[in-house]
Amino acid sequence: MGRTLAEKVWADHVVRQGDGEPDLLYIDLHLVHEVTSPQAFDGLRAAGRGVRRPDLTLATEDHNVPTVDVDRPIADPVSRTQVETLRRNCGEFGVRLHPLGDADQGIVHVVGPQLGLTQPGTTVVCGDSHTSTHGAFGALAFGIGTSEVEHVLATQTLPQPRPKTMAVTVDGKLPAGVSAKDLTLSLIAQVGTGGGQGHVVEYRGEAIRALSMEARMTICNMSIEWGAKAGLIAPDETTFGYLRGRPHAPTGADWDAAVAYWQSLVTDDDAAFDREVVLDAAAVTPFVTWGTNPGQGVPLAGVVPSPDDFDDEGDRTAAERALAYMDLTPGTRMREIEVDTVFVGSCTNGRIEDLRAAAKVVSGRHVADNLRMLVVPGSTRVRLQAEAEGLDTVFKAAGAEWRGAGCSMCLGMNPDTLAPGERAASTSNRNFEGRQGKGGRTHLVSAQVAAATAVAGQLAAPADLPDSSNPREG
């Protein structure tokens, strides 16, 4: 019988198989950041071990770094210690680091792909759950904890139980004005936050094939939000086109050899998945969350649900709790929900395509009174590219704040946080209680909806806005 894409990549990385043991997988690329690595490096030191393959390891500073005054010492002493610890560890163990101020600094999941290090058929791990992002290239990529970070540093391998496989097939075409973020949010609302648990998911079908690499990364990024171990997409001409010419992409005869292998990375026609989910792309509309997990979402055209709408008692209780936390009344139209803050950024929607989409909406317009809009590029390279295209001017003219690169308000580890009771429309990936700041309330949205919301002052799609007097070209 044929094999799935995930099974092929898995098989090509098995170092050792034994009865009653998990497979020992070889790791092609290990990404490291300041928050989940200090204890792992300490573990190496305590055991007298080194980093086995520093040449397969890359570190950047992203989670707690400030997005203003990046040329000055970090003001928060605890954050500064954590960042300095990473710098010291990378120096001591010979790991390549892109620190604050470097052109290749940024969110690990933006930096890996833009350097061409994330390649089809590789295994990629990082002490961060959104490592699933790299699956967009047909890589098997998943988040790990600090003990596993130490394990990979010491051995370049990881013992892993074999996951089950699932297919999410998205037939048809996404309607105009509907993005990959809308697709993934509507998928999660359908399958639930635990729907993918124990599975590696392959996204396939006409709508997935039509997506850009940036949009595919958005889809794969959110795999963890419905519990999947990893999410991947078979590499194709879109993938090869993105990689060609990137700093670490193969060249010459190596490129040809790599492409020949990459082209074999497809699910065989007679392969079977353990589970399958089918979606109709044409039915997807702009989608937003109302609650405190990414599965609690509705179409932007919908209303805040009532706990009574849920059959399952657990879902009903969770809805009651979420409505209380979010301070929302059932039946309220989503478009009537006013927000204080709009955040455009994160490893979900902080790439150049997202910034272009948001800039196009706010161009010639202005953010609503008393509303704060933060635009945080996913990497310094993205920031530089956006500035070369004049996007920073567009955002600033609209009254938005143009920031340095990092995770920023996605998780609120740096000073970019929501105040208690503040409400945000955010292009990030988690609307958990307190995620963006204690007492803060988060609605997950696409870059397009975020930008339109910034202008309207309440949840909105670009089509809801009156024509701008000075529309930007394209």
Place this chain on the structure above:
Amino acid sequence: MDAFTQHSGVAAALRRSNVDTDQIIPAAYLKRVTRTGFADGLFAAWRSDPGFVLNRPEAAGASILVAGQDFGTGSSREHAVWALQDYGFRVVLASRFGDIFRSNAGKAGLLAAEVDAKVVAAIWDLLEREPRMTVTVDLAERTLLAGVDADRVQDSFDIDDYTRWRLLHGLDDIDITLSHAAEVEAFEASRPVWKPMTMPARTAG
């Protein structure tokens, strides 16, 4: 890692589902560079409510947390496991765990035991009637026992064989892998030359 064979302790009922790791320990508490000292961050936002289970006298000294479905979803932060351990928990019972949390627990020596949702509900009910009830978890037998006599809940729990074996013997994963060094070297020798390497560094600039 210390071996884990059996544990008896006071149980606390966390009657919530979808407890993500941001709730277990908010990001603001992740800045420490040590492996200990995270007890203050455990359920930090919820603990500001005096009625929260861990603030009630019946949960004092609890070492077994009995939680709703999908405990430990979201972020990969192992700090969530460390915070539970620092606070005094040795065992978490739930009907489903986030994959990364469950894996982290197994590495750090916290027993994440998967039980039927009905068992969770039964233990919650028992705790209503008998606060400070002791639960005994036996990893060798994969069984749990809560309460006494006719009122007791006795059942089995799930944990994968390999994690169970490692916990029972207190084995370190890295030592096990290093014992297979020859196989790792053989695999490395077979890797295609065009596979990406981070060094020497190449950048676009």
